């Protein structure tokens with residue numbers, strides 16, 4: 001056997017399983033993240049702002065709605081979308097969230113359930129980054145139980161009148177259009193609410209200690225009149241928003257691998273440089289076990305994500321399979337980030353090093369798009385056939 005040195009961040013050489021096109025996507029986005037994203041993210045996180053200057057560049061790379069064919073979108077496969085998320089989140093979960101929301105939660109439902117006019121109007125503009133979208137599902141009284149939604153829409157002639165409120169909505173304060181889910185007499189429907197529609201207001205959520213390089217807000221609907229042309233005609237049930245979440249959770253399962261890789265990389269470098277008791281701390285058994293455990297978790301997450309991606313590209317992916325990967329990979333990434341933070345000792349609490357930022361971000365990522373408990377219950381239901389949510 002040849003003694004080929006293994007890549008510490010890819011011990012099973014998952015890269016060799018990628019097609020040429022997939023590897024090219026990974027490398028292109030990876031270079032963008034190294035050159036343009038990483039230098040900006042620390043300050044963006046500290047300033048509690050999203051770096052808007054990146055939007056045009058992300059669009060030029062074809063990263064918005066990358067899985068959609070036509071409408072100025074790149075038409076890439078599911079594995080490529082996963083790799084995009086992974087590379088972006090190696091930079092920061094805030095940027096990956098921006099791209100996930102725009103692609104999976106806004107462009108996906110417009111493409112899957114929208115009219116031709118809605119697709120023509122919004123998809124190319126969103127692909128070019130000229131229009132920013134957001135997705136309003138969660139409400140203040142409990143995001144894990146979207147069936148208990150209070151926001152509702154009533155028909156009034158050819159229009160609909162929306163009343164209610166949404167909470168924790170990524171990009172709400174900066175979005176040109178919001179895909180908003182509301183209860184109606186005909187089931188749960190998706191509405192494209194535009195930022196200047198009378199009665200629609202947003203408020204930024206201040207003082208977040210997680211995902212600080214991402215804008216999060218509340219949405220308020222006070223008799224917002226929406227024309228029939230702005231209702232997504234293709235869906236009238238919770239299946240609509242849930243199908244969007246499956247897409248986004250899929251991207252998260254990949255994305256968090258990038259955050260974990262950034263943390264392992266930092267922990268490796270630091271522990272090899274840090275001399276304690278006369279030798280680099282990386283030369284101790286205790287430290288090597290911790291580093292090895294990080295690599296084990298990353299490798300497992302990579303293999304899970306790749307298998308998930310291949311299932312997606314064969315059209316065989318199920319929501320429970322996505323739940324398992326979202327749960328496993330978020331848990332792995334968060335544990336790795338916390339341990340990397342500790343491996344850096346006191347330096348680990350400084351934003352000069354990446355683990356504390358990733359660690360804080362991952363507290364959101366493990367919560368949004370279904371908390372860890374929610375995904376565990378999805379698997380429990382898959383195994384037993386019994387719904388234990390209630």
Ligand SMILES: Cc1cc2nc3c(=O)[nH]c(=O)nc-3n(C[C@H](O)[C@H](O)[C@H](O)COP(=O)(O)OP(=O)(O)OC[C@H]3O[C@@H](n4cnc5c(N)ncnc54)[C@H](O)[C@@H]3O)c2cc1C
Nearest residue numbers: 135136137138142143144168169170364368369371373389
């Ligand atoms: C930074 C950020 C960005 C977000 N962006 C968006 C967005 O763009 N759009 C959007 O719609 N939402 C968004 N969310 C909302 C997110 O999806 C919700 O926070 C999440 O679904 C959890 O809902 P909740 O916060 O209301 O918690 P709750 O649902 O109130 O959950 C509270 C606790 O109860 C647990 N729990 C829930 N059900 C059960 C059960 N059956 N048995 C036992 N325990 C249970 C949960 O695991 C959790 O620990 C975002 C959230 C954050 C933090």
